[in-house]
Amino acid sequence: MKSLLFLLFIIVPPLFAAESGADATWLQQKGTLIFHDAFEREEDGNLAAAIGNGWNSATANRAPKIKQADLDGGIMKISSATVEAKHAAHIHHEAGFTDGGAVVRFRFPGLNAKESLQLGFVDRELKGVHAGHLCYGILGTVPPIITLIDHKTGIMNLENQKRRDDALAKKEKIPADLEKLLATKKIVVPWKPDQKWHELVLVTEGDEMRLSVDGQVLARHQSEGFAHPMKRWFSFLVNSTVWIDDVKIWRVK
Template identity: 70%
Template sequence: MRLLLLLSTFAITNSAFAQDTTAWLEKNSTLIFHDAFEREEDGNLAKAIGNGWNSATADRVPDVKMADIDGGVLKVASASEAAKHAAHIHHEAGFTDGGAVVRFRFPGLSKGESLQLGFVDRETKGVHAGHLCYGILSQSSVTLVDHKTGVMNLENRRRRDEAVAKKQKVPADLEALLKTKSINVPFKADTEWHELILITVGDEMRLTLDGKLIAKHRSEGFAHPMKRWFSFLIPNTVWIDDVKIWKIR
């Protein structure tokens, strides 16, 4: 019943939500975490950012500072080639429905800057590294993707990788399934500061940018009952000024 009421409110207030998502969150949610990065970080390793943040990749390249807090801004410069993985920075979340408000900027320091943010549950079986769902901003598009029942599902991943290894086409049924797991819309990136809000209610995910609804999509993986981590995956350079995590009541 609670979920039906939330989804109904989500649908009825679609216009208001797009115009002022922060107000919608304040009315329907509880703020469970806030970080304005007004401090100094300590070193390069997994917990160096402080305030409960952890990096799943920092210890791979202990001599490289991939995250630097400078003047109240978290400046991420991923050593993706050396670490063999994009910088993965995460914080405890712990909700079924909720989301994050992030003030960010592409600083223009590297080619093809992008930002992937979303939710992870490492305790989930049958899903690679617990990757659940993400919003992805590239220089030319915004993508919302359900990884849990899509490409990170271990069986789907096995079938896809086997086809690739044999230089065969991905099976038609799998290809058709994966196409339903994401939505991609045009987007033109710049180097200004923006406020991004990524939120899930039931099986729907929405992404707004500076108060404008950019993309929404429905897929069963978005309804995963426990989003344990809020995560950033950053393959190059991104600056982050403020993060708020909200749990919908």
């Protein structure tokens, strides 16, 4: 694993110093703030709309007796009932933009060995793509990597899924052309996770997605799915525990 991370570091440098802080500035100067939540309230129960302020959970009703999002002192503490719900905690809010993004303060609290945060954009009105999943940034602690992935034209595309699943069902190799295509739909870079608070910025601009932490661009990738014309939802997917302190959604275009 160490040698793999070293190679990833060489191939994809995890910092674009000349652009430090550029995306937060781009959103503020070129964009319109369309949503802000500092979570200064109490949630109302455990069900889908319990978080309030327009948030909804696609998984809360699967485990209605378990509180997966606890608003505590201005922090949304997400603890996924992944086993009981048979799905990672999925929490989303309406967005609505072509170019733009989200600014999120987050912390891995260290309550679980493998904490991760997946966040990105969904369009449930899109046909031909599983659940409308468009594109995501994923921050993992074990292994310590960041992934940017285009699901729209990648593995969430229903035709691509069927080809993969048919091959797996026959215990055959995934077709070489499909495997080659899927490899172009994501980028993976190493990073150094910890248990401190950080500001994360995730943006799409044309066919490019960029992810910054504390003003430093750690990953960027180009893929056609990033240019989808309507990011209707901003979405969190959490498989264990993560804390969220503040969320802003910006529309540039």
